[in-house]
Amino acid sequence: MKIENIINPLELIYYEYDKKTNRLFYDTNYSNRFIELEFFKITYHLSKQNVKFKVLKDKSIEFTKESFSLKKKAQTLLKYIENKKQNIYLLNNEKVKFAKNIPLFEIKYIKQHIDFSKYDALIFSSKNGVLAVDSMSKEWRKIPSFAISEQTAKLIKDFNGKLAFCGKKRHGDEYAYEILPELKGKRALYLRARDIVSDLINILNSNDVECDDVIVYENHAKEQKEKKTLPKKSKIIFSSPSTIKYFFKLYTWDDSYTAISIGNTTAKYFPEYITPIIADKTSLQSCVDKALEIK
Numbered sequence: 001m002k003i004e005n006i007i008n009p010l011e012l013i014y015y016e017y018d019k020k021t022n023r024l025f026y027d028t029n030y031s032n033r034f035i036e037l038e039f040f041k042i043t044y045h046l047s048k049q050n051v052k053f054k055v056l057k058d059k060s061i062e063f064t065k066e067s068f069s070l071k072k073k074a075q076t077l078l079k080y081i082e083n084k085k086q087n088i089y090l091l092n093n094e095k096v097k098f099a100k101n102i103p104l105f106e107i108k109y110i111k112q113h114i115d116f117s118k119y120d121a122l123i124f125s126s127k128n129g130v131l132a133v134d135s136m137s138k139e140w141r142k143i144p145s146f147a148i149s150e151q152t153a154k155l156i157k158d159f160n161g162k163l164a165f166c167g168k169k170r171h172g173d174e175y176a177y178e179i180l181p182e183l184k185g186k187r188a189l190y191l192r193a194r195d196i197v198s199d200l201i202n203i204l205n206s207n208d209v210e211c212d213d214v215i216v217y218e219n220h221a222k223e224q225k226e227k228k229t230l231p232k233k234s235k236i237i238f239s240s241p242s243t244i245k246y247f248f249k250l251y252t253w254d255d256s257y258t259a260i261s262i263g264n265t266t267a268k269y270f271p272e273y274i275t276p277i278i279a280d281k282t283s284l285q286s287c288v289d290k291a292l293e294i295k
Contacts (some may be wrong), residue, residue, distance in 0.1 A: 002020075003017065003019075003022070003051075003063055004017060006045075006046070006049055006051060006260050007024070007042070007045075010041060010042060010044070010045055011166070012024075012038060012150075013034075013038065013150045013153050013154055013157070013166060014026050014027055014030060014034060014035045014038045014136055014150075014154060015035075015038055015039075015042060015140060016150075016269070016281075016283065016285055016286075017028075017055045017213075018285075018289060019116070020289065020293075021062075021181050022062060022063045022064065023056075023060050023061060023062045024042065024060060024061070025060045025285070026038070026039070026060065027151075027154060027285075028095075028292075029094075029095065029154075030104070030154045030157075030158050030198055031153075031157075032173065033110070033112045034154075034157055035059075035186040039059060039061075042061060043055070043061070046207060047062075052064065052261050053064065055201050059278040075178075082227075083098045083292055084098065085233065086098065086193075086292065087100070087200070087230065087231045087234040087235065088100065088234075088235045088237070088288060088291045088292070089101075089102050089230060089234060089235070089236045089237065090102070090108075090237050090239070090245040090284060090287075090288075091103070091104045091236070091237065091238060091239065091246075092104070092239060092243070094284050096287075097288070098286045098288055098291075098292060099237070099288050099291075100286075104221065104222060104243060104246040104247060104250060105219045105220055105221045105222060105246050106219070106220045106222065107128050107131075107217050107218075107219060107220075108217060108218050108219075108220050109131075109132040109135050109136070109216065109217050110132070110216055110217060110218060110231065111136060112136060112214050112215075112216055112285075113242070114133075114136075114137065114139075114140075114154065114187065114189070114214060116137070116139045116140050116142065116143050116189075116294075117139075118187065118189075119143055119187050119188060119189045119212075120143075120144070120165065120183075120186040120188065121143065121144050121145070121146055121182075121183055121186055121187075121188040121189075122140055122144070122145045122188070122189050122190075122191060123145065123146045123173065123179070123189065123190040123200070123211070124145060124146065124147050124148065124152050124156070124191060125148045125152070125172060125186055125190075125192060125196075125198070125200070126150055126152060127152050127192065127199045128193065129191040129192060129193070129216055129217065130145075130152060130153075130155045130156055130159065130161075130216050131155070131217075132191070132216035132217040133191050133216050134159055134217070140161065140191075141159060141160055141161045141162065142162065143162065144162045144163075144164035145161050145162055145163055145164055145165075146164055146167075146182070146183075146188075147163060147165065147180050148167045148175045149166070149282060150166060150285070150287045151165075151166055151283065151284075152282070153166040157291075164182070165179060166257050167179065167183055171263055171264065171265045171282070172196070172197060172198020172200050172265060173198050173199055173200065173203060174249070175200065176198065176199070176200040176203040176204055176247060177203065179204075180203070180204065180209065183204065183209045183211075184208045184209060185208055185209075186205070186209060186210070187210040187211075187212075188204065188209055188210070188211045188212070189210075189211075189212050189213070189214060190204075190211055190212070190213040191213075191214055191216050192213055192214070192215060192216065193215065193216075193218060193219065194215050194217070194218035194219075195218070195219070195242065197241050197265060197269075198265070201213050206277075219246070221249060221250070222246075222248060222250065224232070227250060227251055228250060228251050228252070229251065229252050229254065230251065230257065232254060233256045233258075233261060234254075234255045234256075234257050234258070234259070235257070235258045235291040235294060236257055236258070236259055236260065237260045237284065237287040237288065237291065238250065238259060238260065238261050238262065238266055238270075239259055239264055239266065239284060239287070240262070240266055241265070241268075241269040243266075244266065244270060245264045245269070247288045248271070253274070256292070258276050258277065258288050258294055259274050259275075259276040259277070260276060260279060260290055260291055261276040261277070261278050261279065262278075262279055262282050262283075262284070262286075262287055263278065263279070263282040264278060275284055277290060277294070278290075
């Protein structure tokens with residue numbers, strides 16, 4: 001049986017499977033308490049399924065039938081050195097191994113006074129929505145929260161919020177249809193950015209969900225006197241339509257660059273002369289993995 005089929009029922013949030021290395025890696029940016037709980041859940045499940053694995057020093061989990069190989073160890077080290085030399089750029093502050101950060105904009109929170117007691121559910125389509133609302137009030141933590149992806153779900157859990165749903169589709173409109181059955185007949189509040197590209201609000205309101213929305217943050221582009229350039233053959237990761245918008249305000253494009261899009265929605269916003277490569281999953285780790293594949 002494929003490893004994916006074995007681990008999919010666990011609905012992991014903190015660990016992500018990398019097919020190329022045949023390992024499960026965890027996100028180091030979040031609480032050890034929840035990572036440990038998920039680690040024990042994984043190892044218990046694998047043991048019950050009689051799946052052979054070993055736990056590495058960094059608590060990643062490797063699926064292997066092979067014994068120790070000095071040659072394999074040397075190949076791994078050489079690959080690591082090669083990956084470190086690559087010019088892979090993330091257009092935000094998120095730390096992902098082998099990627100360099102270029103923050104293009106700053107997030108500004110918009111102070112709101114919200115009566116959370118009026119709502120049966122809260123909808124988040126990004127981590128910024130969670131960070132913004134938590135800076136204003138802790139009352140949101142008592143209301144069931146719906147997260148568009150594992151990245152947003154992790155933050156909700158780290159803040160001790162009531163995670164009720166973690167999306168798998170990870171795209172705005174698809175996410176709306178995904179949460180629709182869970183929210184029918186309920187009143188929900190979408191905590192969002194000033195600029196959004198999905199039709200989530202209309203989809204829900206047209207299908208027996210009373211969905212209000214409140215703008216809790218907005219993006220502000222960083223300013224500079226003239227456009228910059230990146231090294232030739234750079235691989236640039238775009239994680240949202242706004243990263244595309246701000247990148248082309250601040251940087252010039254070179255034909256040697258490779259654009260990597262986090263998903264299909266973001267890919268629609270590139271200029272016509274750029275055909276992006278789309279990551280296998282809508283996560284920054286998957287984007288970096290895709291960049292490392294490209295020669």
